[in-house]
Amino acid sequence: MSKQKIHKILLIVLFSLILLIIPIITIIKSVNMPAKPFSENENRYLQEFPKFSFDTVTDKSFMQDFETYFSDRFVLREEWISMKNNFDRLLGKREIKGIFTEDGRMIEAWKEYDETSVNANLAAMESFAQKYKNVNMYFMLAPNAQEIYSDTLPANCGAANQKNFIKMCYDATPSIKGIDIYNSLAAAKEEYIYYRTDHHWTSLGAYLGYQSAASVMKYNPISLDKFSIEHASNSFRGTLYSKTLDDSITPDTIDFYTLANGEPELSMTVYRGTSANTYDSLYFRDYLEKKDKYSAFLGTNVPKLEITTTIPKESDSGSLLVIKDSYAHSLIPFLTKNYSKITVIDLRYINGALSDIDVNISDYQSVLFMYNVITFSEDTNVKKLNFMA
């Protein structure tokens, strides 16, 4: 063999090896997978092998599903994706899959929203509030990390102003008392108030929400020093991590705030479909061992939760209905210190009338709408209140 050819043969061998080893390992990997593989990171079941028939071939669904099937099982899938994200960053892109990673934290970018849909939701809330004039109505719209840490984002990256959005929402619902929590969160921006790798606020962030709401909702907030903080997990990698797969950001800590001199006795009933299960704690520690650690707070989203807490009469503000998204899950543990009866409903999981799930607004002294800006601006369910109640 001539000397000039050695490097050519070397390249051909290398190319062949790459082209052979990757599919072979991928095929071996897929053969050994469980019947219905679930990706915790992507929070979805992987594509199953598509059905091969005349119809699926002619409408090309077989081909499309097969491509997803192959790619879902691709060897070292997440490592490839992480490599791609790193290379994009190297090219100077700062926003990867809608997420900025700045100053040691991931920030979900919020740039625009559907005005018509938001206005429909706000109008539904306003008419709901007018219908139940005897019930105290509150609205807590939590800004996301984007707003609090907007100074760390690149200039002119298109991030929209959440402060204005919150004001617009409060102004559009004059019958509901808006709770300003922006200022206290902004003042505490050096503290650990948002997760670095997840789109939620931390327990401390939620505590600030609880504290700010006190003067509006008229309860005596328990001061921070009365709580003992349990670091329940320090290996939490949340939803933003799932997208960027950026290992360079320190994993998050899940903190449980419990009263230092003993938690009040409580019972929580979780309604899901026709089942109802009662627990004596707000925390589901099983989730701390899983990917979705935020669900340790009150579990995953369900249509309805009922929490009754034994608290001294003098500090009891009565009954509260919380209409919410998942931000409320870390807030509610604090609210149980002031409301002996809390019902939590998630409109995304309810389709009939509220009376169908035994919720009558007039039974409550107060109603709290608790959302974060991004979820609220994308929500299409709040307007269902028009026919639900």
Next chain:
Amino acid sequence: MVFSTSVFLYLFLPLTLIIYYIAPKKSKNFIILLSGLLFYSWGEPIYVVVMLISTMIDYFAGLVMNKFEGRKLPRRICLIVSVVMNLGLLGVFKYSGFIAENINAIAGQQLIDINNMNFFGIEFLPMNMLPIGISFFTFQSMSYTIDLYLGNVKVQKNPISFAAFVTLFPQIVAGPIVRYDDVAKELDDRTITIDLIYDGIIKFIIGLGKKVLIANSIGSLWTEIKGLDLGGVSVLTSWLGILAFTFQIYFDFSGYSDMAVGLGKMMGFNFPKNFDYPYMSKSISEFWRRWHITLGSWFKSYVYFPLGGNRKGLPRTVLNLAIVWFLTGVWHGASWNFILWGSLYGVVIIIEKLFLGKVLKKLPTAICSIYTMLLVILGWVLFDTADLPTAGNYIATMFGASGILVDGSALYYLSTYAITFIICIIGCTDLPKKAVELVRKKCTPLVNYGGIAVMAGMLVLCTAYLVDQTYNPFLYFNF
């Protein structure tokens, strides 16, 4: 199927190549035919029939033409059947909707119901169907019958070899337009050498990188800017947008051609070159000698020269050029944007032929480059906007219609895409090639072995981008 998917690169390609290399020489064309059919049906499970019909008619037209050797009339009939049939397929599948729309517009009423057309009783929606690559394979296949008629090529009696020519998967969906003449010899007898495979792999990986790493990256900027409301778009943003498309289309298209040429080499074929640093051109005429070369030479050989080219006096030359450039526009797509785009190129080329070309030769090269690129860039606006009014508005924005010269978002785009732009600018010149040659002269092993590392690295990086295409976290299901 397209090259830039993980199924192609890590399933179809290795399997096809293994079978192709193992197969005895005589059955290699059959493997090409089978793999081509699978490749094409993966994207067009129904219209693969269209391709087969076109192939069969041209094959038989060739046989009959051969039988009547020396007799003009029957040969001419065969040619006409083949050309009419190929153009007919193009007409029905590519242009019927557009023609119907315009007839309706001229008539001022719904003479033809576009949503309910039928072709020999088969109902179809002309707007929704365009078999992938139809403009390429009909032109390729026609080149055989035309050249056979003109006596430039010999008849292909083996149906499998002829079908292999049409279904040769590397060039089936996006060119280059390989003429029968280009591969006639290799179709019947080719040797696959280490040198050829080596060159093929390098060409393929470079093409893949151009498409996946560069074109897709810069393309996302154009997608974003194109989606903006033009009223608030600054001059700088609009220029960045169309520059992004200028690079996207070059790296995408030439990347595809490179991949095709590379794959062809791996299988023992030498396809013609399709791009030759078009953005380094000093005139529009030169640009079109360097851009999509196989299309230009197709029109030259089969339209311009048969019409008489430039041998019948100036007025006739101008007319011939006008016809060719009108057709070039039409070939790119059924819309007024493409027709205007092609025709304007025709106008510029005629002007250059008349006098501008001589003027340009005396000007500094920098001015010639600016002149050429300015026209090319403005041309891309026509090429990639929805309709003529949108194109007009976009060009107006580029020249200050919004009243904003530079704004914050333009600076943000510029800062996040600066590196990509620099890579694009260097990548579309011959600088990288010259640099490699320079190093090769000084230290050949460095190029030889360093090249292996660069190629492997690029393949790995492209794989990462291919896998990511379907990475789809469904995060908010549970939140």
